[in-house]
Amino acid sequence: MxxxxxxxxxxxxxxxxxxxxxxxxxxxxxxxxxxxxxxxNDPYVKRARAEGYRGRAAFKILELDDKYGFLVPGARVVDLGCAPGGWCQVAVARTNALGEDAGKPVGRVLGIDLQEVEPIAGAEIHQLDFLEDDADDKVKAWLGGKADVVMSDMAAASSGHKQTDHLRIVALCEAAAQLAFDVLEEGGTFVAKVLAGGAEGGLQALLKKRFTKVANVKPPASRADSSEKFVVATGFRGG
Structure with missing residues (x-):
């Protein structure tokens, strides 16, 4: 007792x-x-602190990768809007970017953000507006080739108007997808956050043309009262 x-x-x-x-x-x-x-009172916030992640969002990409398995050892990953760095931390560990597992290929993790981001062991962080005309060329130069995964947890600044915010994040996701088309290897994966709201049909159609499979997922770490979901597009057709 x-x-x-x-x-x-x-x-x-x-x-x-x-x-x-x-x-x-x-x-x-x-x-x-x-x-x-x-x-x-958020259990994911508490877990993030206990496990050394920079935010609870790390568990969203962990859960998505557990389901779809795109962060494999040796993968080259681009994380758009990477601040504060939780997704990069997960990618470093799962792609073996630090080379800690000598028996597996060593990955590359490239973080991109408008603001400065504190260094992350095993990741290469660059301050860049990914909407710049030559952003794709810079990314490929930094990687030394194309990427296997392009992922984004970006969200536009909230306006307080639900439909406006929805349109903004869909536009941001479409722009991230366009960069992914330029930097992904054939067979690559695109993962991005969107908000449910009815305007994402064009994005879905665009992705279905360029990838063999497109899934829409709300991972357990995503708060129940949030309208966010994630699109996971696998099998990039190239071209």
């Missing part, structure tokens, strides 16, 4: 997880308080 810190026996009931409650401070909006409370 379990004991309390004072040595007395408990009643035998299992311990309950205690949720952290956050008081609304002066000057803090109620929405901010709710966000903070959700963060403090």
């Amino acid at each position: 379990a004991k309390k810190p004072d040595g007395k026996n408990t009643s035998g009931r299992g311990e309950r997880d205690l949720k952290v409650k956050v008081k609304t401070a002066r000057g803090r909006k109620l929405s901010s308080t709710r966000w903070l409370q959700r963060q403090l």
Whole structure:
């Protein structure tokens, strides 16, 4: 039977997880308080801290890769909008970019972002606007060839208007797909975040022309109240 810190026996009931409650401070909006409370009680946030990831989003790419298996040892990966770096951390480990497993091929991980990103062991980080005309050429030059995986967890800055935000992130995803068409090896994989909302039909049609299989997935790490989902396009047709 379990004991309390004072040595007395408990009643035998299992311990309950205690949720952290956050008081609304002066000057803090109620929405901010709710966000903070959700963060403090989010099991993925706690796991990220415990396992050394830079954010809970790392578990989204982990779960997607567990299902589709695109981050293999030796793979060359481009992570668009990589800040704060959680996806790069996962890619480094799964592609053997550090060469820690001598019996497996060594991968390459290239992180791209508009802002500076703290260095990540095993990843090469570049500050670049991927929408620049010569971005694809720069990426291929840095990689020394084409990529096996292009992935993106980017989201446009929120406007507060749901439909506007949906259109913006679909446009961002389409732009990421266009870069992927230029830098992917035949047979490669494209993974990107989108928001459900009805305007992504054009993106789906575009991807289905260029890849052999296109799936839409909401991994367990994606919050239930979020409209985000991920498109996973495999088997790039090249050309």
